[in-house]
Amino acid sequence: MGFFDFIFGVKKRQVQMYLDNGATILDVRNKHEWDNGHIERAVHIPLDELKNRIEEVKQLKKPIVVCCESGVRSAKAAKYLNLQNIDATNGGGWLKLQNRL
Numbered sequence: 001m002g003f004f005d006f007i008f009g010v011k012k013r014q015v016q017m018y019l020d021n022g023a024t025i026l027d028v029r030n031k032h033e034w035d036n037g038h039i040e041r042a043v044h045i046p047l048d049e050l051k052n053r054i055e056e057v058k059q060l061k062k063p064i065v066v067c068c069e070s071g072v073r074s075a076k077a078a079k080y081l082n083l084q085n086i087d088a089t090n091g092g093g094w095l096k097l098q099n100r101l
Helices: 003-020 031-035 051-060 072-083 094-099
Strands: 024-027 064-068 088-093
Touching: 003 064, 003 088, 064 072, 064 094, 072 088, 088 094
Parallel strands: 024 064, 064 088
Antiparallel strands: none
16 A cells, blocks of 8 residues: 555545434535535535535534535635634545545
8 A cells, every 4th residue: 555545545435434423414516506506415515605604514414525527626615614713625526526426
């Protein structure tokens, strides 16, 4: 097992642990992307609206797995949520995440 396999394996296990424990999936893609496909039962809050809608996320009272198209926006969103004392992790791209459900 190489260094990157170790790092990404840890991340996959963390995301799976969140999912196994009933985490809410938060999709931060824009409306057009969402309308073209999304994970059933995911919550949709585009990244550029997240700061203004943070109370909605807090009201979920669950850990959050954030997804987007590739993992870049979801990484930013997860970091922001953690700074707001919300337990969140980056789930990466939504299609890969969907395949894990």
